[in-house]
Amino acid sequence: MPLHSTRVNVPDIAFAAFLVGLGAFAFALTAELNMGTAASMGPGYVPRGLAVIIMIYGAILGVRAVFAGFQAFPEIAWRPLLLVSGSVALFAVLLPFAGLALTSLAVVLCAGYAAYDVRVKENAIAAVALAAFATLLFVAVLGLPIPVWPW
Amino acid sequence: MDLIQNLATGFATSLTPANLGFCFLGALIGTLVGVLPGIAPITTIAILLPFTFALPPASSLIMLAGIFYGAQYGGSTTAILMNVPGESSAIVTCLDGYQMAKRGRAGAALSIAAIASFVAGTIATIVIATASVPMSALALKFNAAEYFSLMVLGLTGAVVLAHGAPEKAVAMVLVGLLLGLVGIDVNSGSPRMTLDLNGLTDGIGFVPVAIGLFGIAELAVTLGRPQDRDMLSVKLSSLLPSREEIRACIPAMLRGTAIGSVLGVLPGGGAALSSFAAYGVEKKLSATPERFGQGAIEGVAAPEAANNAGAQTSFIPLLTLGIPGNAIMALMVGAMMIQGVQPGPQVMVNQPDLFWGVITSMWLGNVMLIVLNLPMVGLWVSLLRVPYRLMFPAIVLFCCIGTYSVGNTVFDIWAMLLFGVLGVFFYKVGAEPAPFVLGFVLGPLMEENFRRAMYLSRGNPMIFIERPISAVLLALTVALFVILVLPAFRKTREEVFRE
Numbered sequence: 001m002p003l004h005s006t007r008v009n010v011p012d013i014a015f016a017a018f019l020v021g022l023g024a025f026a027f028a029l030t031a032e033l034n035m036g037t038a039a040s041m042g043p044g045y046v047p048r049g050l051a052v053i054i055m056i057y058g059a060i061l062g063v064r065a066v067f068a069g070f071q072a073f074p075e076i077a078w079r080p081l082l083l084v085s086g087s088v089a090l091f092a093v094l095l096p097f098a099g100l101a102l103t104s105l106a107v108v109l110c111a112g113y114a115a116y117d118v119r120v121k122e123n124a125i126a127a128v129a130l131a132a133f134a135t136l137l138f139v140a141v142l143g144l145p146i147p148v149w150p151w
Numbered sequence: 152m153d154l155i156q157n158l159a160t161g162f163a164t165s166l167t168p169a170n171l172g173f174c175f176l177g178a179l180i181g182t183l184v185g186v187l188p189g190i191a192p193i194t195t196i197a198i199l200l201p202f203t204f205a206l207p208p209a210s211s212l213i214m215l216a217g218i219f220y221g222a223q224y225g226g227s228t229t230a231i232l233m234n235v236p237g238e239s240s241a242i243v244t245c246l247d248g249y250q251m252a253k254r255g256r257a258g259a260a261l262s263i264a265a266i267a268s269f270v271a272g273t274i275a276t277i278v279i280a281t282a283s284v285p286m287s288a289l290a291l292k293f294n295a296a297e298y299f300s301l302m303v304l305g306l307t308g309a310v311v312l313a314h315g316a317p318e319k320a321v322a323m324v325l326v327g328l329l330l331g332l333v334g335i336d337v338n339s340g341s342p343r344m345t346l347d348l349n350g351l352t353d354g355i356g357f358v359p360v361a362i363g364l365f366g367i368a369e370l371a372v373t374l375g376r377p378q379d380r381d382m383l384s385v386k387l388s389s390l391l392p393s394r395e396e397i398r399a400c401i402p403a404m405l406r407g408t409a410i411g412s413v414l415g416v417l418p419g420g421g422a423a424l425s426s427f428a429a430y431g432v433e434k435k436l437s438a439t440p441e442r443f444g445q446g447a448i449e450g451v452a453a454p455e456a457a458n459n460a461g462a463q464t465s466f467i468p469l470l471t472l473g474i475p476g477n478a479i480m481a482l483m484v485g486a487m488m489i490q491g492v493q494p495g496p497q498v499m500v501n502q503p504d505l506f507w508g509v510i511t512s513m514w515l516g517n518v519m520l521i522v523l524n525l526p527m528v529g530l531w532v533s534l535l536r537v538p539y540r541l542m543f544p545a546i547v548l549f550c551c552i553g554t555y556s557v558g559n560t561v562f563d564i565w566a567m568l569l570f571g572v573l574g575v576f577f578y579k580v581g582a583e584p585a586p587f588v589l590g591f592v593l594g595p596l597m598e599e600n601f602r603r604a605m606y607l608s609r610g611n612p613m614i615f616i617e618r619p620i621s622a623v624l625l626a627l628t629v630a631l632f633v634i635l636v637l638p639a640f641r642k643t644r645e646e647v648f649r650e
Binding site for chain 1: 202205318319321322325326328329332336338339341343344346367370371372374375376538539540541543544545547548549550551552555556559561564565567568571572575576579580581582598601602605606608609610612
């Protein structure tokens, strides 16, 4: 049965699934921890308690969402999401060996394309200018201990 | 006369050239982000947080505070001139401010907005200075049980006043509390939920979480929306309001200040809620409510006074009880903790220069803001011509560098990315990140106080009801929940947030 002929509220059930999944994950992760007693709580007492509460709460929200009336999951703007996340990942990957100047250049070049109205030339100029500005500001002026060049 | 002596201590700190400079910088940046739609003060504070760690604690807090109330001034400028709220707290200012601008009274509206903000800022500074002494004294009587109950009340308030569905806000608080517990347990030394990652032994970093949720996620969502920014060129004829306008505004300003001062202190309150409430009250009290929405100057004065007062008084619970009332104050807790300052009543006792310095700097900042905003309005408006596509790559880069600089590790960048993607998910399913951040900050504190209280009572949970202050706080919590499920309140609440 296609979803839109049901009464499922898709965003709500997605959120509920997230809660149940997270609760279960935390519950599994804290399995080894000592619970202790109410008077002398071990490290596992509060996190396990929270994990259980979150799972139950998520399950309740999930049941409610099934009968809440159909609502589609809102459309995701993939281009901005992927390119913004991509440029952050690029920063993490490049910085340790490429240095701040080149990394900044790559990050801005990549991030610029997240906008639907990107202009190739303008973005390139912005990348060079921002890389220079960021390197000067953060390394030369603020003195952050980040290597500037790969060599 | 303690008040005067305290203020003198404060001015001795806030009037040093360095702190005056940071106050100015904060007010300037605040105005800037207030003017620019798409960059919220919380985003800015999150991004700038790592760069303030090198500063002395007082300077860092003075600057971050300046960003918050500065944004309240800046937000009104675009609201009045272009019908674009720079901040959520300026949405109501659009209603009458823009109508005034259309009728050629833009200058008067801008002046009234700035004057109302200034009057409110001045009164709010005095309110903070007088209210914080007894509040701190009360807080020093607090024990583990009281602290736990107070945090429960605070988080409940945040849920009641959160935008969007309250049942999702409850879930977000719980998730925040859980994730706040990641890392080594201080009592037993055992690592909890760390996935055997070294980067998680000290817990999930506060900066990656804040920047991911409020920086990266915000950008990805904003870019996905169509950018509409029509420049309606409104002529700024005269900045001076007429005598009748001023006369009409004074009571509105004072009422707005009072409403903002009260709502700012409430958990979950702050600038945006205050301005909505103040507008509603003015409309109810007015002899001619039909003028509202058509350019009533009281409709500009009251919410502008209220949002500035609310922005400032929301520092009271933070500075005296150590409990953040809203997400921006949660960021302030983060800023204080990383500076090695444990927020709470002992700050006033042990570091009076820091405490009073921050408070007096708020008044100085308000003086600077009136100068920054009125004569320089044209400059701020011209900034709006910078297209968003040129601004956001810089923000992405600053988010990365800022997060990296906290611990000089790319682990934090990956954490930030994860929370950025999670933030987009939260946005899409209609769950607010603000209650999450509050829970995240309060998680470890709540657990510690809960464990201690239960230890003292030998495992008897009745301790939370047997101690009178704790019982009152929990009764208030229950009352809030009851109000929340009352159908009448739900309806008003939805109406308020829809406007």
